[in-house]
Amino acid sequence: MNDNLYRYLLILGDNSMILGQRLSELCGHGPNLETDIALTNISLDLFGQVRSYMQYAAKIKGGETTEDSVAYLRSERDYYNTILVEQENTDFAYVIARQFFFDAFHKPLLEQLMNSKDETISAIAAKSIKESKYHLRFSSEWMRRLGDGTEESHSRLQNAVNDLYAYCMEFFQETEVEKNMKENGIGADLELVKVSFLKTINEVLPQAGIEYKDIKFRYANGKQGMHSEKLGYILSDFQYIQRAYPNMTW
Amino acid sequence: MVELLENISDEKLKEELLKISDPEIPVLSVFDLGVIRKIDVIDKDVNIELTPTYSGCPAMDTISMDLKIAIESLGYKANINLVLSPAWSTDWISEEGRQKLEAYGIAPPLEESLDAKALIEGERIVKCTNCQSTNTIMVSQFGSTACKALFKCEDCLEPFDYFKCLK
Numbered sequence: 380m381n382d383n384l385y386r387y388l389l390i391l392g393d394n395s396m397i398l399g400q401r402l403s404e405l406c407g408h409g410p411n412l413e414t415d416i417a418l419t420n421i422s423l424d425l426f427g428q429v430r431s432y433m434q435y436a437a438k439i440k441g442g443e444t445t446e447d448s449v450a451y452l453r454s455e456r457d458y459y460n461t462i463l464v465e466q467e468n469t470d471f472a473y474v475i476a477r478q479f480f481f482d483a484f485h486k487p488l489l490e491q492l493m494n495s496k497d498e499t500i501s502a503i504a505a506k507s508i509k510e511s512k513y514h515l516r517f518s519s520e521w522m523r524r525l526g527d528g529t530e531e532s533h534s535r536l537q538n539a540v541n542d543l544y545a546y547c548m549e550f551f552q553e554t555e556v557e558k559n560m561k562e563n564g565i566g567a568d569l570e571l572v573k574v575s576f577l578k579t580i581n582e583v584l585p586q587a588g589i590e591y592k593d594i595k596f597r598y599a600n601g602k603q604g605m606h607s608e609k610l611g612y613i614l615s616d617f618q619y620i621q622r623a624y625p626n627m628t629w
Numbered sequence: 630m631v632e633l634l635e636n637i638s639d640e641k642l643k644e645e646l647l648k649i650s651d652p653e654i655p656v657l658s659v660f661d662l663g664v665i666r667k668i669d670v671i672d673k674d675v676n677i678e679l680t681p682t683y684s685g686c687p688a689m690d691t692i693s694m695d696l697k698i699a700i701e702s703l704g705y706k707a708n709i710n711l712v713l714s715p716a717w718s719t720d721w722i723s724e725e726g727r728q729k730l731e732a733y734g735i736a737p738p739l740e741e742s743l744d745a746k747a748l749i750e751g752e753r754i755v756k757c758t759n760c761q762s763t764n765t766i767m768v769s770q771f772g773s774t775a776c777k778a779l780f781k782c783e784d785c786l787e788p789f790d791y792f793k794c795l796k
Contacts, residue, residue: 413769413779420775427685431713502714506684509716509795510775516749517770 384497385439386459386556387566389449390602391492391500392432393460396450397610398481399425400617401468410471417517418474424510431503447628451621455604455611462599463546465609472535475521476543479583482515484550487575491567500565519583526587533588540589549599550576557602631660633668642670645699652691653774656733659692663721666712675700676708680717682795683775719795734758735777736791744794748778757782758789767791 402422409415433446440449464481468474489511492504525536551573553561560566584591620627634643646668651657659665667678677696681689693709700707719738722730727737736755739747746752748770755765762784772779777790 413771416773417769417771420771423685423687424683424775425685427681427683431684498714502716503684506681506713506716510683513770513793520770 381439383556383559384565385436387560388432388436388439388500389457390459390554390556392429392436392450393458394464394481394485395425395432396429397458397460397613398464398477399423399429400613401464401466401477402474404616405468405474414471418478421478421514421517424507424514428503428507428510431499431506435499435503447621451618455606455614457604458606458610458614459602459604460606460610461546461549462597462601462607463543463549465601465607465613466543466546467609469539470535472525472532472539473543475518475525476536476539478514479518479522480543480547480580482511482518483576483579483583484547484572486511486515486579487572488567490575491572495566496564515579519579522583522587522589526584526589536587537589540584540591541594544591544594545597546599547576548596549601552600552602554602633660633665637668637670639670639703642675642700642703642705645703646696649692649695649699651688652695653688654730654733654735656729657722657726659696661723661726661729663723663726664689664692664717670705673705674708675705676710678710678712680712680715682717686775717795719792722792730792731756731758734789736780736789738792738794741794741796747791748793753783755780755791757785757787759787760785 399422402418402425405415406419407415409418429450430446433449436449437444437446463477466473466477486508489504489508493501493508495501495504522536525532527533551569553569557566557569561568580591631647634646637643647658647660649659651659651662662682664680664682665677666680669676679689679693689711693711696709697707722737730737736758738744739754743754747755748767751767753763753765756763757765760782762782764783765780766783767778768781768788769779772790776792776795778793779788780791781788
């Protein structure tokens with residue numbers, strides 16, 4: 380049970396952590412000041428949520444484990460984020476589409492986790508959902524603006540959606556750990572999350588004039604630790620300080 | 630007077646605690662902000678329950694550290710417990726806090742439905758902190774910190790922060 384809970388916290392936390400890291404790469408590189416600030420603020424919110432998950436995971440693991448060791452000192456196969464969030468900041472349309480798909484999944488996920496029997500998880504979810512609503516509002520608005528903008532912005536967003544939507548069904552492929560947590564009243568029912576996710580997609584993408592019905596889903600298994608080569612590059616950046624100066628603290 | 634401090638007999642301790650402010654918004658004390666939910670003083674132990682505003686808010690670590698330093702400088706032991714639930718809401722900002730925000734140049738949060746109108750539908754209802762006009766537009770949904778949005782007054786042209794409603 381505790382092993383499952385620990386692993387479940389990593390599945391939840393790693394998504395926010397890797398996406399937060401991707402967004403932090405944009406600090407100082409956003410297309411304009413307001414967007415730069417917005418994306419890094421979203422990154423900060425995600426990292427705040429990650430800290431809560433990792434602190435709790437460290438407590439469950441016990442012994443010498445700390446939030447930092449959980450976050451920084453695992454090897455690649457021991458990260459359980461979905462493949463979508465490790466995708467690159469190819470261009471602004473990719474950044475927005477990745478964010479939108481994640482937010483459309485994250486908000487209903489948190490809505491369910493608010494009713495978790497695990498008090499810490501329900502508290503983290505109740506806290507995070509407020510932030511997640513702002514994120515979804517921001518990314519949906521940009522989906523509409525890019526999709527309904529110029530020919531250039533439209534075609535870039537269409538490209539991004541073609542590439543990224545293909546990874547989205549991984550969110551809803553239930554792993555053994557997620558099944559166990561759902562059955563114990565701790566985890567979310569991913570089928571219900573999917574209903575909400577699709578509702579958001581079916582509302583926003585047509586408004587943006589983006590085609591998506593024919594996109595074929597790709598097999599992805601990040602939640603079991605099977606990643607694309609991109610994660611390695613992210614981790615080499617992310618873990619650098621802790622690997623170079625072990626146990627360094629702020 | 631701050632209700633939470635009523636049962637504390639050490640005047641010096643009260644005075645020091647009241648000086649602790651949000652490092653990002655120095656005019657707001659932690660009591661104005663509503664992040665302190667409980668204080669118990671038992672002998673030389675000061676037990677505090679602190680609720681974060683936004684999960685990633687870096688101000689929380691600073692506030693926690695400032696409290697600890699202030700309390701321990703008076704010979705007490707500080708036990709600061711971060712409590713996530715119930716989650717902080719902008720309704721917890723005191724009336725005095727709202728006035729201080731406005732005087733400092735940050736428009737205080739509107740209630741939830743009006744906040745959505747201002748942020749999503751672009752209704753001109755947020756009052757400019759410089760000239761009080763409501764002829765204002767949103768420049769960016771995220772401002773200098775995660776809790777604020779950036780607005781601009783179309784009458785006096787002053788840019789200003791708006792503290793977003795969080796519920």
